[in-house]
Amino acid sequence: MAAVLDATTLRAWAHAAVDGLAAHADEINRLNVFPVADADTGTNMLFTMRSACAGADAADVDSDVVAVSAALFEGAVNGARGNSGVILSQILRALAEVTAQAADERDGVLGDVGARAFGAALRHAVGLIAASVGDVVPGTIVSVLQAAAAAAESADSDLAVTVAAASDAAEAALDRTREQLDVLTRAGVVDAGGRGLLVLLDALTLTLVGRAPQRRRHDPAVLERPAPSASPPQFEVMYLLGGCDPAAVETLRARLERLGDSVVIAAGGVGTPEGAADYSVHVHADDAGAAVEAALELGTLRRIQITALTAGRVAGTPESGRERAVVAVVDGDGARELFAGEGAAVVRLDGNEPVRAQHLLGAVTDTGARHVMVLPNGYVAAEELVAGCTAAMARGIDVVPVPTPSMVQGLAALAVHDPARSAVDDGYTMARAAGGARHGSVRVATDQALTWAGACRPGNGLGIAGDEVLIVGADVTAAGAGLIDLLLLSGGELVTVLTGEDAEPGVGEALREHVRREHLGAELVAYHTGHRGDVLLIGVE
16 A cells, blocks of 8 residues: 555556556447537547656656656646547646646755645646636536545545545536536536546555555437537647747637637646746637647647548437448558558558558548458557547447457458448358468568577568568568478468568569479469668468
8 A cells, every 4th residue: 555656656557547548438438419419538638647657667766756747747748639638638737837836945855746746736737727727617627626626625635535525526527517507417427537536646646555445437328419510620739838838828729719618728848937838739710720820939849640520420320321331551652552452541651650440430430330350460559449449439439449469461361341231250260261371571681690590790681470470581582582491381372472672673573483493383462662760571371
């Protein structure tokens, strides 16, 4: 049992909060009807908290609670998703500032977060969030946070008891949100952000005492779901604004409020700077370009994210009535043409930016299909895949992620896709085809090293299956031929080779000739996909 939040306990709470949000993300998404019924509050809070964790884990500050709390905040700001993510970052900012202030009052001597500091952090978070959103609406996360802060301030006990009191008060306030906001009353739900806050508080109780309170699920009542407005905002726009004069924040807020709604502008640094500051900016607007341009003269923009909000319907049957579709994530112009030519909707990697849940959500809803098979092809992190599919399912779309760690497995799955079969049968058949395709890759060695297949020198071709180097060849073609020989040892009729952007012309033909000469009865097909990373992707069916 921990009596205070020291650096170790604070990190443990952050990880417990991620686990709690992951477990409740679907529930929270179902509650999400305000300010936009886009079923992503749970997902946004989860990924914001995950980014906060990553920031703290990367910081070399094991025993410094002030530095850990600051790293949590910085990670949350850099990875904030949606207005709920920005608001969560301000809760972490409040904790960081109160912790730093306590250390300053002790002349820089580091201390831990006790009951009094915890209550002060909750109260400070109320003020920070109010400043970020402008007009506070009753029945939102702010109402729940206010109740938690009041209970923590009056508990007059140790930290665990204080957190429990704050959590219980938050749950009672959460129940009241159903009557405080008309849109929640009509939908028969409590506030989604407030439910997420309760998860964070319960995760802290779990960290401190080893068990969390049992809470009932807050599932939507079967009442009236909010109908989309005649012209809902088309885009969610987010960016970090550096070097902005604090006096210009209200100018920016006024500009954004003329363009759209759900405006949140939150300071991105611990403390209140005297001069120019960094801010996290969020808005829903039809004119995404204008929302970005509104801040150009006020500072330096970075991490600009623009997400379509109207890519699909919030619930119900897709309007097109299309029954089945496949979404494939690929890299390279050739891969895009190849998968699109086979009938898949394509999500192509954009530079070094990872594929996010919102990219998948947009692609899935854009198909207009009732059932969608998703081929991640090794380019989507597991948590992003789950979050994107969960958000799509909350919109009434049946989504089946097919396990395809490589584009060659994605092609194998796509080859047996049959929209005439039932969704379960189709998904099983595609997954079986993908799993049955043995695969590997070839890359160029950049250093001298010792591998399972022997020593390699820079320029050698490395044939890789799983995580191990199985072939060391004089060049890419030699390594590719050796890897194909290994993959065909247990049989196979079709070899697929995808050549990347760094592949030399003629490598595909050279491997085709090798198969024709050495493996009678097998056929090799090669496509230039132009993908980055491994020079060759090889599959055998």
